[in-house]
Amino acid sequence: MITLLSHLSYVAITTPDVEASVDFYVNRVGLTVVDRIDGAVYLRCWGDYYAYSVVVVPGDEPALDTMAWRTSSAEALEGAAKRIEAAGAAGEWVEVPHIGRAYRFTGPWGHSMTLHWDVTRHHDSANDVASIYPDRPSRRSPIAGAPRQLDHVTVATSDVDAFAAWYNDVLGFRIMARTVLDEAPISVFSVLTTNEKSHDLGVVLDGSSRAGRINHYAFWVDTREEVLIAADVLMENGVPIEYGPSIHGIGEQVFLYYREPSSLRIELNTGGYRNYVPDWTPNTWKPSLGSNNFYRNGAMPMSMTESFPAADGPSATEEGVPEEIRAALLNPYAEQGRG
Numbered sequence: 001m002i003t004l005l006s007h008l009s010y011v012a013i014t015t016p017d018v019e020a021s022v023d024f025y026v027n028r029v030g031l032t033v034v035d036r037i038d039g040a041v042y043l044r045c046w047g048d049y050y051a052y053s054v055v056v057v058p059g060d061e062p063a064l065d066t067m068a069w070r071t072s073s074a075e076a077l078e079g080a081a082k083r084i085e086a087a088g089a090a091g092e093w094v095e096v097p098h099i100g101r102a103y104r105f106t107g108p109w110g111h112s113m114t115l116h117w118d119v120t121r122h123h124d125s126a127n128d129v130a131s132i133y134p135d136r137p138s139r140r141s142p143i144a145g146a147p148r149q150l151d152h153v154t155v156a157t158s159d160v161d162a163f164a165a166w167y168n169d170v171l172g173f174r175i176m177a178r179t180v181l182d183e184a185p186i187s188v189f190s191v192l193t194t195n196e197k198s199h200d201l202g203v204v205l206d207g208s209s210r211a212g213r214i215n216h217y218a219f220w221v222d223t224r225e226e227v228l229i230a231a232d233v234l235m236e237n238g239v240p241i242e243y244g245p246s247i248h249g250i251g252e253q254v255f256l257y258y259r260e261p262s263s264l265r266i267e268l269n270t271g272g273y274r275n276y277v278p279d280w281t282p283n284t285w286k287p288s289l290g291s292n293n294f295y296r297n298g299a300m301p302m303s304m305t306e307s308f309p310a311a312d313g314p315s316a317t318e319e320g321v322p323e324e325i326r327a328a329l330l331n332p333y334a335e336q337g338r339g
Protein backbone atom coordinates (compact mmCIF):
# COMPACT_ATOMS: atom_id res chain seq x y z
CA MET A 1 0.00 0.00 0.00
CA ILE A 2 1.29 3.46 -0.83
CA THR A 3 0.92 6.09 1.86
CA LEU A 4 1.00 9.33 -0.06
CA LEU A 5 -1.75 11.21 1.78
CA SER A 6 -2.36 11.73 5.49
CA HIS A 7 -5.73 13.48 5.90
CA LEU A 8 -8.29 15.91 4.52
CA SER A 9 -6.99 19.39 5.34
CA TYR A 10 -9.54 21.82 3.94
CA VAL A 11 -12.63 22.10 1.78
CA ALA A 12 -13.28 25.18 -0.37
CA ILE A 13 -16.87 25.74 -1.45
CA THR A 14 -18.52 28.44 -3.54
CA THR A 15 -21.63 30.33 -2.52
CA PRO A 16 -23.66 33.14 -4.13
CA ASP A 17 -23.80 35.07 -0.83
CA VAL A 18 -20.47 34.85 0.96
CA GLU A 19 -21.51 36.94 3.96
CA ALA A 20 -24.70 34.94 4.55
CA SER A 21 -22.72 31.70 4.49
CA VAL A 22 -19.94 33.08 6.70
CA ASP A 23 -22.46 34.40 9.23
CA PHE A 24 -23.99 30.92 9.38
CA TYR A 25 -20.65 29.18 9.82
CA VAL A 26 -19.68 31.58 12.60
CA ASN A 27 -22.95 31.84 14.51
CA ARG A 28 -24.69 28.52 13.87
CA VAL A 29 -21.85 26.05 13.21
CA GLY A 30 -19.28 27.67 15.51
CA LEU A 31 -16.34 28.32 13.19
CA THR A 32 -14.00 31.32 13.41
CA VAL A 33 -12.95 33.64 10.57
CA VAL A 34 -9.17 33.73 10.25
CA ASP A 35 -8.64 35.67 7.02
CA ARG A 36 -10.26 37.33 4.02
CA ILE A 37 -8.38 37.32 0.70
CA ASP A 38 -9.75 38.40 -2.69
CA GLY A 39 -13.37 37.91 -1.61
CA ALA A 40 -12.76 34.46 -0.13
CA VAL A 41 -13.19 33.91 3.60
CA TYR A 42 -11.02 31.44 5.52
CA LEU A 43 -12.49 29.74 8.59
CA ARG A 44 -11.47 27.15 11.12
CA CYS A 45 -12.91 24.87 13.77
CA TRP A 46 -11.50 25.36 17.26
CA GLY A 47 -9.58 22.08 17.13
CA ASP A 48 -8.17 22.29 13.60
CA TYR A 49 -4.38 22.07 13.67
CA TYR A 50 -3.69 24.30 10.66
CA ALA A 51 -4.61 27.85 9.74
CA TYR A 52 -8.05 26.96 8.30
CA SER A 53 -10.23 24.05 7.20
CA VAL A 54 -13.04 25.78 5.28
CA VAL A 55 -12.81 28.40 2.54
CA VAL A 56 -15.99 30.19 1.41
CA VAL A 57 -15.45 31.44 -2.14
CA PRO A 58 -17.79 33.76 -4.10
CA GLY A 59 -19.53 31.93 -6.94
CA ASP A 60 -22.80 31.75 -8.88
CA GLU A 61 -23.89 28.44 -7.37
CA PRO A 62 -23.18 26.27 -4.33
CA ALA A 63 -20.38 23.99 -5.49
CA LEU A 64 -17.07 22.36 -4.64
CA ASP A 65 -14.17 24.68 -5.40
CA THR A 66 -11.50 22.24 -4.26
CA MET A 67 -10.89 19.57 -1.60
CA ALA A 68 -7.40 19.43 -0.10
CA TRP A 69 -5.34 16.66 1.42
CA ARG A 70 -2.06 16.99 3.22
CA THR A 71 0.52 14.51 1.99
CA SER A 72 2.60 12.29 4.28
CA SER A 73 5.87 14.07 3.39
CA ALA A 74 7.42 16.52 0.95
CA GLU A 75 8.59 13.56 -1.15
CA ALA A 76 5.08 12.10 -1.14
CA LEU A 77 3.77 15.34 -2.64
CA GLU A 78 6.21 15.08 -5.55
CA GLY A 79 5.40 11.38 -5.93
CA ALA A 80 1.66 12.01 -5.90
CA ALA A 81 1.97 14.67 -8.61
CA LYS A 82 3.96 12.28 -10.78
CA ARG A 83 1.40 9.51 -10.30
CA ILE A 84 -1.48 11.85 -11.16
CA GLU A 85 0.25 13.00 -14.35
CA ALA A 86 1.12 9.40 -15.28
CA ALA A 87 -2.59 8.60 -14.88
CA GLY A 88 -3.44 11.34 -17.37
CA ALA A 89 -4.95 13.94 -15.03
CA ALA A 90 -2.38 16.70 -15.32
CA GLY A 91 -2.61 19.54 -12.85
CA GLU A 92 -0.56 22.58 -11.91
CA TRP A 93 1.54 23.89 -9.05
CA VAL A 94 -0.19 26.74 -7.21
CA GLU A 95 0.45 29.02 -4.23
CA VAL A 96 -2.27 28.61 -1.58
CA PRO A 97 -2.73 31.23 1.18
CA HIS A 98 -1.31 30.14 4.57
CA ILE A 99 -0.14 26.88 2.97
CA GLY A 100 2.31 27.67 0.21
CA ARG A 101 3.22 25.38 -2.66
CA ALA A 102 0.51 22.91 -3.62
CA TYR A 103 -0.42 20.67 -6.53
CA ARG A 104 -3.95 21.12 -7.88
CA PHE A 105 -5.58 18.87 -10.45
CA THR A 106 -9.02 17.94 -11.70
CA GLY A 107 -9.81 14.24 -11.34
CA PRO A 108 -11.39 12.12 -14.07
CA TRP A 109 -14.91 12.89 -12.80
CA GLY A 110 -14.36 16.65 -12.60
CA HIS A 111 -13.47 17.19 -8.93
CA SER A 112 -10.72 19.66 -8.08
CA MET A 113 -8.25 18.24 -5.55
CA THR A 114 -5.35 20.12 -3.95
CA LEU A 115 -2.39 18.30 -2.40
CA HIS A 116 0.17 19.97 -0.15
CA TRP A 117 2.84 19.23 2.41
CA ASP A 118 3.57 22.77 3.60
CA VAL A 119 1.17 24.20 6.18
CA THR A 120 0.84 26.98 8.69
CA ARG A 121 0.16 25.47 12.09
CA HIS A 122 -2.41 27.20 14.25
CA HIS A 123 -1.72 27.83 17.88
CA ASP A 124 -3.32 30.65 19.81
CA SER A 125 -0.59 30.79 22.40
CA ALA A 126 -0.86 34.42 23.34
CA ASN A 127 -4.33 35.79 22.76
CA ASP A 128 -7.83 35.68 24.16
CA VAL A 129 -8.79 32.39 22.51
CA ALA A 130 -5.74 30.45 23.64
CA SER A 131 -6.60 27.18 25.33
CA ILE A 132 -5.40 26.39 28.84
CA TYR A 133 -4.45 22.92 27.48
CA PRO A 134 -1.24 22.45 25.48
CA ASP A 135 -2.74 19.92 23.05
CA ARG A 136 -5.46 22.28 21.84
CA PRO A 137 -4.76 24.70 18.99
CA SER A 138 -7.31 27.09 20.50
CA ARG A 139 -9.94 27.26 23.21
CA ARG A 140 -13.11 25.16 22.82
CA SER A 141 -15.84 27.14 21.05
CA PRO A 142 -18.57 28.67 23.22
CA ILE A 143 -21.13 27.77 20.51
CA ALA A 144 -23.19 24.71 21.52
CA GLY A 145 -22.22 21.67 19.46
CA ALA A 146 -19.43 23.49 17.60
CA PRO A 147 -17.27 20.97 15.73
CA ARG A 148 -13.72 20.21 16.81
CA GLN A 149 -12.45 19.55 13.29
CA LEU A 150 -13.24 19.12 9.63
CA ASP A 151 -14.04 15.44 9.04
CA HIS A 152 -14.82 14.36 5.46
CA VAL A 153 -16.15 15.33 2.06
CA THR A 154 -18.60 13.37 -0.08
CA VAL A 155 -18.71 14.01 -3.81
CA ALA A 156 -20.97 12.77 -6.62
CA THR A 157 -19.85 10.82 -9.66
CA SER A 158 -21.31 8.90 -12.60
CA ASP A 159 -19.40 5.70 -11.76
CA VAL A 160 -18.88 5.01 -8.05
CA ASP A 161 -16.70 1.89 -8.41
CA ALA A 162 -14.48 3.38 -11.12
CA PHE A 163 -14.05 6.54 -9.05
CA ALA A 164 -13.02 4.52 -5.99
CA ALA A 165 -10.63 2.39 -8.05
CA TRP A 166 -8.92 5.46 -9.55
CA TYR A 167 -8.33 7.20 -6.22
CA ASN A 168 -7.16 3.87 -4.76
CA ASP A 169 -4.77 3.12 -7.62
CA VAL A 170 -3.33 6.61 -8.11
CA LEU A 171 -3.33 8.10 -4.60
CA GLY A 172 -3.60 5.13 -2.26
CA PHE A 173 -7.02 5.82 -0.74
CA ARG A 174 -8.19 2.63 0.99
CA ILE A 175 -11.67 1.56 -0.16
CA MET A 176 -13.53 0.63 3.03
CA ALA A 177 -17.04 -0.27 1.85
CA ARG A 178 -19.65 0.30 -0.81
CA THR A 179 -23.40 0.07 -1.16
CA VAL A 180 -24.95 -1.86 -4.04
CA LEU A 181 -28.69 -1.64 -4.66
CA ASP A 182 -30.83 -4.58 -3.53
CA GLU A 183 -32.64 -4.60 -6.87
CA ALA A 184 -29.76 -4.26 -9.33
CA PRO A 185 -25.94 -4.47 -9.43
CA ILE A 186 -25.56 -0.69 -9.27
CA SER A 187 -23.07 0.86 -6.84
CA VAL A 188 -24.60 3.94 -5.30
CA PHE A 189 -22.11 4.81 -2.55
CA SER A 190 -18.55 4.10 -1.47
CA VAL A 191 -16.28 5.26 1.34
CA LEU A 192 -12.52 5.78 1.02
CA THR A 193 -9.94 6.82 3.55
CA THR A 194 -6.32 7.88 3.90
CA ASN A 195 -6.14 7.07 7.62
CA GLU A 196 -7.88 5.13 10.39
CA LYS A 197 -11.27 6.81 9.94
CA SER A 198 -13.96 4.97 7.99
CA HIS A 199 -13.77 7.72 5.39
CA ASP A 200 -12.38 11.09 4.63
CA LEU A 201 -13.72 10.82 1.07
CA GLY A 202 -17.19 9.55 0.24
CA VAL A 203 -18.74 9.19 -3.20
CA VAL A 204 -22.40 8.92 -4.24
CA LEU A 205 -23.86 8.00 -7.60
CA ASP A 206 -24.65 10.95 -9.86
CA GLY A 207 -26.88 10.40 -12.89
CA SER A 208 -26.60 14.02 -14.02
CA SER A 209 -24.42 15.33 -16.82
CA ARG A 210 -22.63 17.82 -14.53
CA ALA A 211 -19.17 16.75 -13.48
CA GLY A 212 -17.41 17.55 -10.23
CA ARG A 213 -20.44 17.86 -7.97
CA ILE A 214 -20.39 17.69 -4.17
CA ASN A 215 -23.10 16.02 -2.04
CA HIS A 216 -21.96 17.36 1.35
CA TYR A 217 -19.01 17.87 3.62
CA ALA A 218 -18.79 17.07 7.30
CA PHE A 219 -17.43 18.28 10.62
CA TRP A 220 -16.44 16.21 13.64
CA VAL A 221 -17.73 16.62 17.19
CA ASP A 222 -16.39 14.60 20.11
CA THR A 223 -19.61 13.09 21.37
CA ARG A 224 -23.08 11.96 20.36
CA GLU A 225 -24.45 14.36 22.97
CA GLU A 226 -22.98 17.29 21.05
CA VAL A 227 -24.74 16.12 17.88
CA LEU A 228 -28.02 16.08 19.80
CA ILE A 229 -27.38 19.50 21.34
CA ALA A 230 -26.45 20.93 17.95
CA ALA A 231 -29.70 19.56 16.50
CA ASP A 232 -31.65 21.11 19.36
CA VAL A 233 -30.01 24.51 18.98
CA LEU A 234 -30.45 24.47 15.19
CA MET A 235 -34.16 23.72 15.60
CA GLU A 236 -34.54 26.54 18.13
CA ASN A 237 -32.90 28.94 15.69
CA GLY A 238 -35.02 28.11 12.67
CA VAL A 239 -32.50 25.93 10.83
CA PRO A 240 -34.31 22.91 9.33
CA ILE A 241 -32.69 19.51 9.91
CA GLU A 242 -32.63 17.48 6.74
CA TYR A 243 -31.86 14.02 8.15
CA GLY A 244 -30.93 12.61 11.54
CA PRO A 245 -29.73 12.57 14.20
CA SER A 246 -29.24 8.86 13.61
CA ILE A 247 -26.44 6.36 12.88
CA HIS A 248 -25.10 5.23 9.51
CA GLY A 249 -24.58 1.48 9.11
CA ILE A 250 -21.50 2.08 6.98
CA GLY A 251 -18.87 3.62 9.22
CA GLU A 252 -21.20 3.52 12.25
CA GLN A 253 -21.07 7.29 12.64
CA VAL A 254 -23.74 9.34 14.32
CA PHE A 255 -24.93 11.85 11.73
CA LEU A 256 -26.90 15.06 11.42
CA TYR A 257 -27.49 16.78 8.07
CA TYR A 258 -28.56 20.37 7.54
CA ARG A 259 -28.03 23.12 4.99
CA GLU A 260 -26.00 26.28 4.95
CA PRO A 261 -27.63 29.40 3.39
CA SER A 262 -26.44 28.58 -0.14
CA SER A 263 -28.42 25.30 0.22
CA LEU A 264 -25.21 23.27 0.32
CA ARG A 265 -25.54 20.32 2.69
CA ILE A 266 -23.27 20.05 5.71
CA GLU A 267 -23.06 17.25 8.27
CA LEU A 268 -22.04 16.78 11.89
CA ASN A 269 -20.41 13.42 12.64
CA THR A 270 -19.13 11.54 15.62
CA GLY A 271 -18.39 7.97 16.66
CA GLY A 272 -17.66 5.19 14.22
CA TYR A 273 -14.90 2.66 14.05
CA ARG A 274 -11.14 3.02 13.76
CA ASN A 275 -9.58 0.73 11.14
CA TYR A 276 -5.81 0.40 10.69
CA VAL A 277 -5.81 -2.71 8.46
CA PRO A 278 -3.50 -1.87 5.53
CA ASP A 279 -4.84 -4.56 3.18
CA TRP A 280 -8.50 -4.14 4.03
CA THR A 281 -11.01 -5.86 1.73
CA PRO A 282 -13.97 -3.53 1.07
CA ASN A 283 -17.32 -4.74 2.38
CA THR A 284 -20.43 -4.64 0.22
CA TRP A 285 -23.65 -3.39 1.78
CA LYS A 286 -27.25 -3.29 0.51
CA PRO A 287 -29.53 -0.41 1.45
CA SER A 288 -31.82 -2.95 3.15
CA LEU A 289 -28.95 -3.92 5.50
CA GLY A 290 -29.02 -0.40 6.89
CA SER A 291 -26.06 1.11 5.06
CA ASN A 292 -27.58 4.55 5.53
CA ASN A 293 -29.65 3.94 8.65
CA PHE A 294 -28.21 1.52 11.20
CA TYR A 295 -31.62 0.91 12.75
CA ARG A 296 -33.28 0.07 9.39
CA ASN A 297 -36.33 2.01 10.45
CA GLY A 298 -36.50 5.30 8.63
CA ALA A 299 -36.75 6.41 5.03
CA MET A 300 -34.08 8.82 3.82
CA PRO A 301 -35.60 12.14 2.68
CA MET A 302 -35.67 12.51 -1.10
CA SER A 303 -33.78 15.81 -0.74
CA MET A 304 -30.67 13.87 0.33
CA THR A 305 -30.10 12.84 -3.30
CA GLU A 306 -29.48 16.49 -4.25
CA SER A 307 -25.89 17.30 -5.04
CA PHE A 308 -24.36 20.68 -5.85
CA PRO A 309 -24.48 22.61 -8.10
CA ALA A 310 -27.99 21.57 -9.19
CA ALA A 311 -28.08 19.10 -12.05
CA ASP A 312 -29.21 21.46 -14.79
CA GLY A 313 -28.22 24.88 -13.53
CA PRO A 314 -29.14 27.20 -10.71
CA SER A 315 -32.92 26.81 -11.00
CA ALA A 316 -33.10 23.09 -11.69
CA THR A 317 -34.97 20.71 -9.41
CA GLU A 318 -34.14 17.52 -11.32
CA GLU A 319 -31.23 15.93 -9.52
CA GLY A 320 -30.06 13.49 -12.11
CA VAL A 321 -30.71 10.39 -10.04
CA PRO A 322 -32.82 7.87 -11.99
CA GLU A 323 -36.24 7.43 -10.40
CA GLU A 324 -35.92 3.70 -9.72
CA ILE A 325 -32.56 4.21 -8.01
CA ARG A 326 -33.92 7.05 -5.98
CA ALA A 327 -36.90 4.98 -4.85
CA ALA A 328 -34.66 2.06 -3.89
CA LEU A 329 -32.39 4.33 -1.90
CA LEU A 330 -35.09 6.24 -0.12
CA ASN A 331 -37.12 3.41 1.34
CA PRO A 332 -35.21 0.13 1.31
CA TYR A 333 -37.15 -1.21 4.29
CA ALA A 334 -40.57 -1.19 2.63
CA GLU A 335 -40.63 -4.98 2.32
CA GLN A 336 -39.98 -5.24 6.03
CA GLY A 337 -43.02 -3.06 6.64
CA ARG A 338 -40.89 -0.46 8.40
CA GLY A 339 -40.56 2.23 5.77
Ligand SMILES: [Fe+2]
Binds near residue numbers: 152154216218
Ligand atom coordinates in the same frame (compact mmCIF):
# COMPACT_ATOMS: atom_id res chain seq x y z
FE1 LIG B 1 -21.01 12.20 5.32
